[in-house]
Amino acid sequence: MIRTQQTLQTNLGNPILECTGITKRFGGLTAVNNVDFKIHNGEVVGLVGDNGAGKSTLVQIISGVYLPDEGQICVDGEKVAFSSPMDARNAGIETIYQDLALATNLNAADNIFLGREILNKKTKMFSVLDRKTMKEEARTILKELEITIPGLDRPIRELSGGQRQAVAISRSIYWNAKLLIMDEPTAALGVPEQRKVYELVGKLKERNVPIIVISHNMNDVFTVADRIVVLRRGKKVADVNVSDTNDEQIVSWMVGKDDDSKESE
Template sequence: MELLKAKGIVKNFPGVLAVDNVDFEVNENEIVSIVGENGAGKSTLIKILTGVLQPDSGQIFVNNKETGFRSPVDAFEKGISVIHQELNLCDNLTAAENIFLTFEVVKGKKRTLSSRLNEDYMRKKSAELLDLVGAHFSPNVLVRELTTAQKQMVEICKALIKEPKIIFMDEPTSSLTIEETRKLLEVIHMLKARGISVVFVSHRLDEVTQISDRIIIMRDGKRVGELKREEFDMDTIIKLMVGREVEFFPRGIEVLPGETILEVRNLRWKNKVKDVSFQVRKGEVLGFAGLVGAGRTETMLLIFGINKKEGGEIFIKGNKVNIEKPLDATRLGIGLVPEDRKLQGLVLRMTVNDNVVLPSLPVISNHGWVLNDRKERAISEDFVRKLSIKTPSVYQIAENLSGGNQQKTVLAKWLATNAEILIFDEPTRGIDVATKAEIHRMIRELAAQGKAVLMISSELPEVLNLSDRIVVMWEGEITAILDNRSKKVTQEEIMYYASGRLKQNGGQA
């Protein structure tokens, strides 16, 4: 039976036809995924089907009755819950308070703003719900003290209080670790077993194929395909999404690594980075694998001077260097493409041009302090072309670019400074398949040009396919450095070291 059915949904935004005559249906007891590149219209469609946006035209049926959603609350009351990509929780309230927010249970019959809260009931019920989703923390804990995965569980509980028939999840796994993702997928299965259908959106196709009963593929606002579980095939899905063939991982761009350019010895910082030592050579991609909290990002922040190391030494081309602030690192030819491009990578309200030249300004400006528009423009246009950043002009505000193009803009910043050591922290998180392949190719090309690349990634296939050597970290320590030039390292091997088993006969490669 069709729980929810949408027919001919159209939504226009100024200049973009975001959703173009799309039909969509959710059946009883199924997990259906929507996949598509960024800008394919997935999020807009979900917003329409959950009452956040109103369609320009089209019909929506719930239980075969035509209806519409005036607001998210309206949809919620009709049995449709949603967990947005950006979590919507109040950090200053407890888990239980968040779960019942705006649906507070009160003592007495009538619920008004001055009713007394039935805290005991809400706490008890919250505890039950948290237990149900396998989250083992007290409902009284403040949300600010929870991890992202735990917050997500609170969101799921929140979605469950009105006993919904369908839960939409918009990229719920994009900021989860492998282990957390596995748990979330289990919870989704559990929901299905309890008779709740789930609509799942993700960029990670392995998860999608693993969990879905049905996949709907969108491109340019249109529904371009549907696959049943028995028809699932990675290549078919990607072809439908992108509209052409994509080379997933670049091969054949191999060079012999040159001299050692960066060496760190016994880096220490709080209890997050413990005695970390490694070397990187020119022309080499050094991958960093490990679970979240393994200290990979923290190590990079020390090398880049965001945090000040408490011990250890850093050598560049054999010379000991003193990096106390990011400016020191950039002067030494280090560039960092950070984990969170919106927060750490870009000044979103400034133009692409402003962002690209920001780290190079002292060098390219007249006498070091007067801006040189012509030079700036030449540089930014050069990189917009080289990295094929899609933007109408270099004076476009960075905020208006898609995620993949924003990521390329961050990369352009460091290529513009001519950095020889490039650090990538989760370079393809939340980025669509085609751009992801492009970024993978760029990383290999940069290495082929003789740059040294350090790449943190929580996606094992990415690490395995791009890295010449792989550093595995666990709780602030390096547990193994694996040679991957012959592409013989396996996911299992990495997971083995990532969960804390030390490699025998020396961690140094």
């Protein structure tokens, strides 16, 4: 189902993720300072801010890398406290970091099933992987997302950056991500590959998957996001619908020349 901007704004329902008063300190430094953040199904939120603003730290809290020092996280209205990234993944929160955490010596199918392998039913006791099923399932999900990679048997190290991103995204979708987080997904990619990744973001949005995208590229943010959240020195200084702002205003919030912070709601 393709949702229009209009329906998104008027029919958001309950947030899939709601963070309240999140604070994270590293020694004397407050990396994330009392931040409220929420996202609904079908929404793409661009998370922006200057270097060191706290973007990665905030998403690492959401994805179970760090526990916050203060504040609370609710997923689907239930309070959660993830003690590991696997905890967050089990709750449906998939994060794609710039380095992707793919195993470069394994092929795409093995990567999609990494840590969640399908065992051969007949020989389950010997832990034999059901490679045939994993490969078929991988082929299906890649086809569904219209992702072309050179060969399902090729190790990931032989794929381009964009193709690796695509495999990581398929993995998240295959496992029914409730929320997808992408930290600088296109930073290391060439222009055509960046476009491909953002096309994929559009496809996931059509499937109603909410996505948080961190990016330094204002063009990308304005192309894919419905809403933009700006962090500055750990604090949220703006939370606005894309239709109510422009890149100049976002940049001024990021660097702090304009002291009027803004919330859309």
